[in-house]
Amino acid sequence: MPRAVLSLVFFALLAFPAAAQLDGAPKAPVAAAPPSQCPDNMDAFADSAEVLSCLCPAAQLGAGSVWGTDTYTADSATCRAALHAGMVGRQGGLVTVEMLPGLARYPGTTRNGVQSQNYGSYRGSYRFQGEPVRAQAAPAATQTQITQCPDTMTAFADSAEVVTCTCPAAQSGSGAVWGTDTYTADSATCRAALHAGLLPRQGGTVTLEMLPGEARYPGTTRNGVASTNYGPYGASYRFRGDPRRQAAAAPGAPQVCPDNMSAFADSDEQLSCLCPGEATLRGAVWGTDTYTADSATCRAAVHAGMIAQTGGSVALQMLPGAARYPGTTRNGIASNNFGAYGASFRFTGDARAGKAGAPVQAPVAESLQRTGQVQLYITFRTGSADLDMAAAPVLYQVRDALVNDPALRLRLIGHTDSTGTAATNLPLSQRRAESVRQWLVASGIGAERLGAEGRGPNEPIADNASESGRSLNRRVQAARMQ
Template sequence: MPILLLLALLLLPVLPPAAARAADLCPRDAMGLRVGESLTCTCIPAAVLDAGSVAGSDVYTGDSRICRAALHAGAVTRAGGVVTLRVIAGVTRHPGASRHGVRTADFGPWRQSFTFEEETVAGPRLCPDTMAAYAGSAERLSCICPGSAALRAAAIWGSNPYTADSALCRAALHAGMIPITGGTLSVAMVPGDASYAASLRNGVQTREFGPFRGGFTFQGTPNTSPGAPTQAPVLQALRREGRVALYINFRTDSVELDAPAIALLTELREALLTQPTLRLRLLGHTDNQGGPGVNNPLSFRRAQAVRIWLVREGIAEPRITAEGRGQNDPIAENTTEAGRALNRRVEALRVD
């Protein structure tokens, strides 16, 4: 080889391997990236805890602090971690929310936005807490209300239409659009009214209010007949709320998994594989049938059965713990079959 060519090769910059490049620190925001570009980078704790501004939820304005948004989205913990974000064309609305100790701002259109890779999923998403960020628009939304959201005590003003800042899933229960076990909603924003009347419907009391800048109403066929509990999308719930109730099928008074349980367990396993730093505490819960002497050990064995399945399918043992809570933490009344079905669950809690 000629000496000059050899010297030129030796002087070429040495690029780090792909894994090392993926560990580069995240930039402050995404404004230096192009629409369509993806970036895998590391958020250090100082960047995660940066008090800089963030606007949006799941989709954030391009000038939002990336690592602070990652904590809000549940893509990292306060200890930091590796994220993959994708820059997209600016959307018309960036609704704010409070998640994982981070409150983001509402914002309108921005010239470019970004989302985290795992958030780009098809189909209905979990419903927002309220539609306040959409007030004054004519937007429509399809979303999922699990039973736990419908039963959560929260303020509602009006009687279909409701004020935009009313609790959405609780309002859907009031309107008879979902039963206590949850369901999928079609929501339409409407102009603000001069007044909103209070009423008691389906066991939910709303409040009256005067003029408000915007409201929402529901479309579709009412449904007040409880069925099986509506399962929240696992990764979405873990990232948004840090917890998800898993309605796993076990045989009666048994820890033996029914075949339909495997699809949900696989979804949980994929969530753990998607976020390698994610650790979970599994809490088993029962209804009140059988008494504490039966339910306390049964709830632990069911949580442990989920843990054993995950470990057998390749999840490291230290990432998952199991506990039993028996009948001590109901989320619904045990006086109906629907309420008991909601209480029979294995809850997965994110451990920071």
Template sequence: MGLSGPRRSERRVELRRPPALRGRRRDCQPQDGTPPMKWIILLTLALASLAASPARAQAISECPDDFSAFAGATDPLTCSCSAQAAERGSVWGMDVYTGDSSVCKAAVHAGAITRRGGQVTVTPEAGRPAYPGLTRNGVSSSNYGAYASSFRFAGAAGRPNTAADGKSSDSKSGPAGVPAETTAAISECPDDFSVFAETAEALTCSCSAQAAERGSVWGMDVYTGDSSVCKAAVHAGAITRRGGQVTVTPEAGRPAYPGLTRNGVSSSNFGAYASSFRVAGERRAASAPTGQTTQVLVSECPNDFSAFADTSEPLICTCSAQAADRGSVWGMDVYTGDSSVCKAAVHAGAINRRGGQVTVSPDAGQATYAGVTRNGISSSNYGSYASSFRFGPAPSGPTVCPDNFVAFQEITAPLGCTCDRAAMERGSVWGMDVYTADSSVCKAAVHAGAVPRQGGLVSVIPEPGRNAYPGLTRNGVTSSNYGPYDGSFRFPPRQGATAAAPAKMATAPVQQNITQSLRERGEVDLYVQFRFNSAELDLSAADTLRELRNVLAADTNLRLGLIGHTDSVGTADYNRSLSYRRAEAVGRWLVQQGIATSRLTIDGRGRAEPIADNATEAGRAANRRVQALKL
């Protein structure tokens, strides 16, 4: 039934003069023209009947499919929705809907009726520049931009559907327990924030427990415009999973959004997006210790560093104990961009497993990433990757040897690295003298006689693959036979293995016990060897440096001044520069092993402070040293 004419029961009463009054009878008409009393009574009854009949006769018409035809209207429309109409069509907006939205489905969305249908009052509204979508009452509405006309339902904005027993499912409180009388102006949050991309004003809204579990999130602290608002609020710590009130602030688009697992929500990485938002509220960060406030400027570290592939600025962030155990790591010292940031930080020695603050520096992609087991973390080999990251200064000089040499199959230059005692016992070995690339580097070094079992520095030389690798028991290590393999490595002859070694060792100064000397004297002379006329550490320096690193690691309050000294050969200016660079090389090695730069100072005194006679070889050897002085 349409609205073009009155229904049968709505026809108006026709005013007709009673038959007794149709003629102009003089005997019924007073001489002064006053109507007779009977006429007045009849006319009054007729007018009363006319006034009463529409109220008795008006039925509730069915609601139209949408409200477009009422775009210019101002009066509300009362109509009824069937159960079928409540399931039909599409809806755009929340609380206020586009004129072409399904009226009855929007009524369910607004909470004006249930899915069984019912009577509603639809109020026309002016068009709006944006209509945010929201999933509510089992109906998902969509975002939409500008539209010429709108409508809402009288007294129904956002209220919950009535339960089957007629009682409201939320009659005493608003969202998250907020009293109902305080939430009238607080609308439910939209599913995402895309429709607010061009706005500047913050939006205060409420999240239900259901909305806090719904949708996907990209970014951390600042989120892509199409992220789920309420789930992002949980991720940001603005609300708990039970929901609550939040303030959502629009932000400009960003070139990168890093993902992070936080507060039980895992967000994802994303590249450039046109709009963003951030969420404020009563922060409940799951990782914050009781009684402490979270640092505002130092954010939690992202899960990985992929989103920062094209950046150059270091990122200062914090790792929780949970994040330090999460994810996978590829590489050593320099890591693939998709490695777990916090787990890599433990691997690099930047933090321990309890977590802490780190500085992550973006680095260019590399052709190969070598895996190594270090600090209780096993990283893996990987080939070429487009982006990298590291902690602290760029690595230089000898580093820890990789677990195997697979990642270096395509290179030709030797690799100088250090083997510790634990690495000597780890892994398997195939071959003799020349080893398969997947053999344990350090265990093969013992087998080859390149290092003793207590460890040391080695030089690993890449070799082409071979057809056969014979096994041999040697130096307490048993290697196995193997057939063809794509890549190999070997070690050069061990230094000092000639007959001249004893004579050379006679002139070398004896290294003092580092721990005892620092404790008793507050200083120790480090007899670490450098290449001739160079600040490049020699392979033989590893044992002494490793002992010094262990002393610093055991006492986190210990600070040292590193002072370089030379013999008298060469000019004063040259020796002063050389001594400084040698002390700097020792400090750089310690930093790469996880010692903070703030705990070290560097100086060079050249030949100015000898401790022995420069006229003899033994005296000159004693003068060539790096002094470690407690500060």
């Protein structure tokens, strides 16, 4: 080919490089624009239904406030909410945000190291699309679509809603609780669930119902959680579906008396309740016949002569405070002097102390929940480890408590009074504890859930100088094993 023609072809290719590509041939890729950084909050998108993908830098995760859980107020800090929702880790990342209408309430929770707050009605909301990518996945048993429980239920106050939610293990150890079985709306939700006996230490799912406020919330110590007395509060909640609490006492059985009557101060209520034998051994008493509201209820009943030290049923009346409470020693109980106190109580009915009867048994399941232990007044044949027929009602209570709470494990500890020698009593107490264990195993309870030991006369809970004291010391103690 002539040189001139070659030159023309070469320059044509330089001038028109696209001409060297045929139609339909692959073209060079065009670089996509990087995602924009997320707005500090989504308020500018309120009143829209937009879906936005944006980038959360790590530095943006620590700034700003968050209101709500899973669904957040539009003015919540976007990237901090994404961390709370588990959509990004501490290094940040890409998120997709969906704008939503406003809600009537936004419950706050503590999750993934971020504390969100409760809020009422707000005009616009958002939530994140996609699957959470939490640094630590929830245990398989709790990997459901159920939202984590709010720190408290105050966002649901003034409603009658039923809420099902999940309590992580870490959440049951923090916060204050007011009340027993029915709790103030600002009580720590998961800690109250642990107090109510609904939640194991490893966490789990609970269902609760919102209720109107009550005039008082008596506090108790139960399942290792101390709740506190409180007066009137505008909203309450209680948990549903607790077979352990339902089994604590038969329908119509009397309630166990409160440790003291402080929760009923400033009222004129009348109350009938049961004093188990072991409850008469605890607490201080101030006054005579009329007692300060914070006096130990069952110990005051012994002092007043209403029951023997072995326990019984009592009726009492709340009264206004008095200017003074003189102390006396009576029926083996020393009460103390006290000055003015804001509320009082007295027992009604005839004093009936005298010869002690058999110790009154505390409800087994309820006592195990409240204190982690219970004294079992199980009768044996004299000087023997053979169970008496009269022991059956108490044994059935222990069996039912174990059946209704499959996680419950008990150590059975035999005790005797001081009658006889230690060489006789120590092995006798061991055999009696073992007899109870064998009865429970024969009734279908797994042997691995029960231990047995004997301590003879070495750990009395009452004075061995009286028959009532000795009868309280002859017992098998059931203590929860962790």
